[in-house]
Amino acid sequence: MSTKHNESIIRTVIKKVSGYIPQVEKPKKKIGLNEKFIWCGIALFAYLVMGQIPLYGVTSGPRFDFLAFARVIFAAQQGTLLELGIGPIVTAGLLMQLLKGSELIKLNFKDPDDRSLFTSATKIVTIIVIIAEGSLYGISVYGHLLASPTFIPILIAQLVGTSIVVMYLDETIQKGWGLGSGISMFIMAGVAQGILWSVFSPIPAQDGPVGILPYLIDSATHGDLSHALFRSGQLPSIFGLIVTSLVLLALVYTQGIHVDIPIVSTKYRGFTAVYPIKLLYTSNIPVILSSALLANAVFMGQMLWANYNPENANPLFNIIAQFDPQSSQSPTGGILYYVTSPRTFEHALQDPVKTVVYVIFLTGIVTVFGRLWVELGGLSAKSAAKNLLDADVQVPGFRRSQSSVQTLLNKYIPAVTIAGGIVIGLLASVSNVLSVFGTGIGILLMVDILVNYYNLLIREQVDVHMPKLAALLGRT
Structure with a gap:
């Protein structure tokens, strides 16, 4: 009785609070594909512009980038309005997905009200x-990097305000004004931007332009291509460039591998x-x-x-981790050293033991997390x-x-989950070791998002050219 009473209170609170939160209205009529592209372009342009505006009141950048691991995942830019990127939105989404998958929230998703x-x-x-x-990070x-302590509320307002704008940009796309998800689009754009930068950037570095194509042109002009293979x-x-192309092909191929179970209506x-x-x-x-x-x-x-x-003088702590006092971004010794990716392919060759341990460790925990996510994320045979x-x-x-x-699904889902975890763990770890453009996890995310967009565009074409079939499938 008390459980139902508490659930009723929670429902009432959510309904009352949501009444004060602005909502993006769904389109009153069906939006054409070209118009959806325009809305996607507007949202993406706004996001990229925010990623170029520096935080007001900050006098210098932090010594360490504490979100370096998540810049690709969160489509974030350090020192700009997009310092947090889509991080808070992704965090909240994962939390709600866990609550939904674990059935801690009793909802009937066939009911529009629920x-x-x-x-x-x-x-x-x-x-x-x-x-x-926003508050804690700011x-x-x-x-301690602000011109005055009075700037702290202004800084927090920038971080919080930008994240709320991003939330509404994502909601605008998801409500039918655009295609797919704004979050996916922002991640894909960030990874693609990194790859394009690695290929075409003319910004000078110590041995020539940063981008590989401008570097090849510059090296060919000077008659010296001896360092083009490895820099x-x-x-x-x-x-x-070669490794990135091979990883992309491998990911596209694995996306097409599946077991088909026949179903009838x-x-x-x-x-x-x-x-x-x-x-x-x-x-x-x-x-x-x-x-x-x-x-973490x-x-x-x-x-x-x-x-x-x-000073790395504590023998006990050195077992856990050691860092370079001049640059503590990555561990230089201890357990943490062996479970983190080599910084470059050259470092991977210099310490093959670390490389092998890292690949095995990351593949193992990816497989374990995959198995856990099937149960907690509502993907189990029972849920399916x-x-x-x-x-x-x-x-x-x-x-x-x-x-x-x-019983039938149990023959496939557990085995596929483990096999898929091993494959994707190997691809992610090896990609990181080989320093692919856009990072290993970035490439994985981009390919997955592109495949989803491809399928989405096919469904949109079905709506346009075969409306009767779309109606049969429940899409109109």
């Missing part, structure tokens, strides 16, 4: 996370289809969680080292069977019951 309630709750949690992260990282200082090279006689269980069943979530875990471990190691072992039955479909030759369909 779906609306979950959306409102997600927005409220997102705003809370934005305020919390005070702890930039508090020092983590600069883009021919080797990096119980609502429309003669309508058949397949339920694909992709090799990358959990997508890139396990890689994101694993990267965040490692980065390094961050805690830096904090403890700076306070208790700045329930979703299929709720969609009014069944598997030919099996009774229309959750237990029989779940």
Whole structure:
């Protein structure tokens, strides 16, 4: 009785609070594909502009980039309005997904009211996370770098305000004004920007232009291409370009590997289809969680080292981690040294033991996180069977019951999850070791997002050219 009473109170609070939060209205009429592209362009342009505006009141940049591990994941730019990027939104989304998958929130997602309630709750949690992260990050990282302590509220307002604008840009795209998700679009643009920069940037470096193509042209002009295959200082090279191309091809290929389970509609006689269980069943979530875990471990190691072992003189602490006092971005010894990626391909060759341990460790924890995410993220055989039955479909030759369909899915989902975790873990770790353009995890995210956009565009074309089929599938 008390549980139902508490649930009723939570529902009431969410409904009342959401009434005070501005909402982006859905389009009153169907938006054409060209107009959706325009809205996507406007949102992306606004996001990129915010990534070029420096934070007001900051006199100098922080000594360490505490979000270096997540710049690609969060599409963030240090020292700008997008210091936090989409971090608070992603954090809140993962939290709500965990609550949904673990069924701590009892909601019927076939009920429009419950779906609306979950959306409102997600927005409220997102705003809370934005305020919390903006305040804590602003005070702890930039508090001592401001011209005056009176600038702290202004700095926090910039971080919080920008994140709220990003939240509404994402909502605008998701409500049907654009294509797909604003968050995915921002991540994809950030990774693509990094790759294009590595290929085409004319900015001078110690041995010539940063971009590999301008460097090749400059080297050919001077008649010396001897250093084009490998360049020092983590600069883009021919080797990096080749590896990046091979990784992209491998990811596109793995995206197409799946097990197809035939299904038939119980609502429309003669309508058949397949339920694909992709090799990358959990997508890139396990890689994101694993990267965040490692980065937080390094961050805690830096904090403890700076306070208790700045001279690397404590034998006990040295087992955990050692850092270079001149540059403490990456560990130079201890356990943390072996579970973090080599900084360059040259470093990987110099210490092959570290390289092998890192690849095995990252692949292992990605596989473990993948298995956990299946259970907590609502992707288990039980959840998949329930979703299929709720969609009014069944598997030919099996009774229309959750237990029989779940038994069938249990033959594939656990095995595919482990195999997919190993494959994506190897791709991510090896890509990081080989210093691909855009980083290993960035490439993984970009390819996954591009494949989703490709499928989305196909569905949009179905809506335009085959409206009767779209109506049959429930898309109009």
